[in-house]
Amino acid sequence: MNSDPVLSADLGWLILALFSAVWIWLGWWLGRRAQGLDGFMLAGRKVGLALGTATAMATWVTSNTTMAAPQLAFQMGIWGMVGYSLGSIGLILFAPLAKRIRQLMPQGFTSGDFIRLRYGNLAWRVFLVISLFYAFGWLISLGMAGGVLINALTGIDYHIGMSVIVAVCVSYTLLGGLRAVIGTDFLQSLIILTGIVILAVLAITKVGVDTMHEQVLMERPELLNLLFPAAIMFLFNNLLFGVGEIFHSNVWWSRAFAFREGVGFKAYLIAGLFWTPVPIVAGFLALTVPALQINVPTADMVGPLVAGELLGAGGAVLVFIVVFSALASSLDSLLAATSDLVLTDLYKGHLRPQAREEELVKAARWITLGLGVMTWLLCWPRITTLAELLYFTGAFVASTIWPVAAGLYWRSINPMGATLAMTLGTLIGLLSYFMIGFYVAALVAAAVSMTLVLLTTWLAPRSFDWQRLNPTPVPVREVK
Numbered sequence: 001m002n003s004d005p006v007l008s009a010d011l012g013w014l015i016l017a018l019f020s021a022v023w024i025w026l027g028w029w030l031g032r033r034a035q036g037l038d039g040f041m042l043a044g045r046k047v048g049l050a051l052g053t054a055t056a057m058a059t060w061v062t063s064n065t066t067m068a069a070p071q072l073a074f075q076m077g078i079w080g081m082v083g084y085s086l087g088s089i090g091l092i093l094f095a096p097l098a099k100r101i102r103q104l105m106p107q108g109f110t111s112g113d114f115i116r117l118r119y120g121n122l123a124w125r126v127f128l129v130i131s132l133f134y135a136f137g138w139l140i141s142l143g144m145a146g147g148v149l150i151n152a153l154t155g156i157d158y159h160i161g162m163s164v165i166v167a168v169c170v171s172y173t174l175l176g177g178l179r180a181v182i183g184t185d186f187l188q189s190l191i192i193l194t195g196i197v198i199l200a201v202l203a204i205t206k207v208g209v210d211t212m213h214e215q216v217l218m219e220r221p222e223l224l225n226l227l228f229p230a231a232i233m234f235l236f237n238n239l240l241f242g243v244g245e246i247f248h249s250n251v252w253w254s255r256a257f258a259f260r261e262g263v264g265f266k267a268y269l270i271a272g273l274f275w276t277p278v279p280i281v282a283g284f285l286a287l288t289v290p291a292l293q294i295n296v297p298t299a300d301m302v303g304p305l306v307a308g309e310l311l312g313a314g315g316a317v318l319v320f321i322v323v324f325s326a327l328a329s330s331l332d333s334l335l336a337a338t339s340d341l342v343l344t345d346l347y348k349g350h351l352r353p354q355a356r357e358e359e360l361v362k363a364a365r366w367i368t369l370g371l372g373v374m375t376w377l378l379c380w381p382r383i384t385t386l387a388e389l390l391y392f393t394g395a396f397v398a399s400t401i402w403p404v405a406a407g408l409y410w411r412s413i414n415p416m417g418a419t420l421a422m423t424l425g426t427l428i429g430l431l432s433y434f435m436i437g438f439y440v441a442a443l444v445a446a447a448v449s450m451t452l453v454l455l456t457t458w459l460a461p462r463s464f465d466w467q468r469l470n471p472t473p474v475p476v477r478e479v480k
Contacts, residue, residue, distance in 0.1 A: 005155035007316045012154025015317065016161075019324055020168045023184055024175070027332075030183035031176015037357050040177035040364055041109065041340050042258040047182055052259045052267030053274075055182040058189035058329035059251060060091060060275050073283030074302045081283025083235040087242035091272030094246045098256040098264030100408050104469045106261075111253040111404075112345035117469050118407045119415040126422050127403075128345055130396045131248060135338040136378065137393040139371070142331045143379035149323050152305055153316050162379050165324075169331040170372030173339075174365050178258060181332045188325040193274075195322035200281045207288050237394065241442035244397035247404045251337040339368040394442035395429025401446055402453040410457070411464045417456025425449035 005012075031040075038044055047055070072080035105114060111131065116124035143162050150161025172180050246252050256264050285306045294302075294309050343364050348355050355363070403418040429445025 005151075005153055007154045007313055007320070009154050009156050011313075011317070012150060012156050012320070015320055015324075016150070016164055019321070020164065023168055023328055024172045026184050026187070027172020027180035028175040031172075031180035037360050037364070039179065040361055041336075041343075042254060043177070043179040043182055045258055045260070047255070047259045047263065049263050049266055051182050051186055052255065052263050053270045054189040055185040055255060055329075055333070056091060056252075056267055056271035057274055058185040058192060058326075059333040060087065060246075060271065061189070061192050061278055061326050061329065069279035069283040070286040070302045070306065073286035074289060077287075079235050081280050081286075083238040084279040084283060085276050086235065086239040087245075087279065088272045088276040089239055090242035090244075090246035091268050091275060093243060094252055095265045095268035095272070097247065097405065097408060098252070098259070098268050099262075101253065101256040102259070102261055102264055104408070104466060105257070108257050108469075109254075110341050110344045111248060111250045112341055112349070114253070114407070114469065115403075116345070116349070118464065119403070119413075119418050123403070123415055123419040123422070124345070126419055127248070127400065128341070130400060130422060130426060131250065131341060132338070134245070134249065134393045134396050135334060135341070136375070138334055139331070139338070139375040140378050142327055142334065143375050145323070146327050146331075147379065149320065149327070153320050159380060163376060165327055165331070166372055166376045166379070169328055169335060170369060173332045173335045174368050177364070178254065178336050181336050182258070184332065185329045188329040191325040192278075192322055192329070195318050195325075196278060196281050198318060199322070200284065203285055203288060237439045237441065237443040240398045240401065240446040241394040244394070244399070244401045244442060244446065248397055248400035249337065250341045251333050254337045254340055335368055335371055338371055339364055342367050342371070392433060392438065392441070394438070395433055395445040396426050398442035398445040399423075399425025399429060399449040402450045406453055406457075411466075412457055412461035413453065413464070414456040414460050414462050417453055417460070420456065421449040421452040424452060 069081055069084045072084055074080075076083070101108070101114070108114065112124060112128055115127040143166050146165030147158035147160075147162030150156045150164075151158045154161075172184065176183075252268075255267075259267060286302050288306055289302065294305055343360060347363055347367065348360065352359070352363075399422045403413070403421055406413050407418065425445040425448040428448045429441045432444040433441035
């Protein structure tokens with residue numbers, strides 16, 4: 001079989017145009033009542049359980065879930081897709097943290113607020129470097145996924161498809177802020193779940209589990225090997241990577257601040273449980289490759305190619321819509337959360353500490369636009385695959401797990417120890433990425449970070465007064 005697109009470019013453009021118009025209009029309509037900085041950044045802090053669960057679910061069902069999960073199943077077999085599903089543990093474990101965050105910082109804005117007030121300026125700046133590097137890595141992977149998807153299914157040039165995806169998400173995020181993001185996430189989550197269930201049922205009906213098993217066993221038996229060493233390492237690495245992604249990222253902290261009191265715990269717990277089977281179902285499609293004899297030019301294209309080959313034009317349209325929704329639900333969330341981090345922690349925290357609310361609202365929109373332009377520029381070369389780009393950031397995010405989690409519950413964490421944990425955890429994790437492989441970077445970073453946090457706290461504990469977690473951001477020069 002060849003990898004020719006299963007949809008015509010004309011049909012691809014029609015779908016793009018329709019969904020682009022729908023999401024932009026919804027963004028405007030949902031966000032038209034957003035008032036002030038709280039309204040734009042945190043949806044007025046009044047998000048209920050239904051919308052809260054949907055936005056957490058939809059944001060975590062990224063293009064990486066729907067496209068990188070098949071890639072990892074194609075490369076690592078059963079443990080690839082099962083390992084990816086362990087990303088749900090991050091959502092589930094963040095449930096009690098979200099409750100704690102809301103209690104300690106009822107008027108907080110960003111994860112950076114917590115690090116600055118809990119550990120001081122040095123740790124804050126290290127954390128900002130990690131957070132922003134990860135955010136751009138995720139933004140780039142989402143933009144790349146949009147271009148790859150559209151090119152694989154319709155033949156439309158990667159650069160054009162990527163540009164459309166980024167432009168659409170930037171547009172409706174600019175119009176409505178987090179209120180628009182959460183509202184569209186609700187609809188996108190329904191589309192994603194419905195589409196994935198349909199794809200799974202049709203795939204099993206068309207190919208059959210027995211045929212898939214026989215062909216994989218004949219042509220690529222290593223994919224069924226439960227003792228595949230690299231895959232086992234990946235299993236634990238991905239667990240820690242997912243936990244680190246969620247624990248540190250302002251995407252999830254901003255929702256903890258935006259949810260009504262008492263909603264955060266339930267929303268994250270339910271979202272995590274519902275998310276668990278999604279990457280398994282998405283990855284399952286990759287195991288049909290040997291049976292269908294599909295030519296897969298690059299591993300990150302396996303999901304769209306298999307769906308199109310299995311289900312024809314109708315299936316290709318369905319996977320196009322599902323992944324487009326997954327892309328939009330994550331890209332808009334990340335744009336909004338990263339904009340909040342840049343606005344609060346860089347613009348106000350470092351450049352304009354006396355900025356008024358009106359100025360900050362305007363700056364938030366300009367920052368969102370700037371992030372969109374930078375994402376577009378960085379996506380243009382497409383220098384790597386989705387999974388490689390995603391897991392390169394693993395060392396960064398896993399190093400923050402212990403400083404964040406322990407810092408929310410233990411009074412005695414040593415601030416310098418937390419700073420060293422993030423710094424050395426990242427550096428040693430990166431070394432392991434290049435010297436061993438992508439499947440151990442987060443594992444090593446988390447181990448180094450944990451050791452330093454525990455060791456420095458045992459040797460030199462520092463008492464902390466929870467009342468210092470002032471909900472109002474403080475200018476840099478006033479921090480002691």
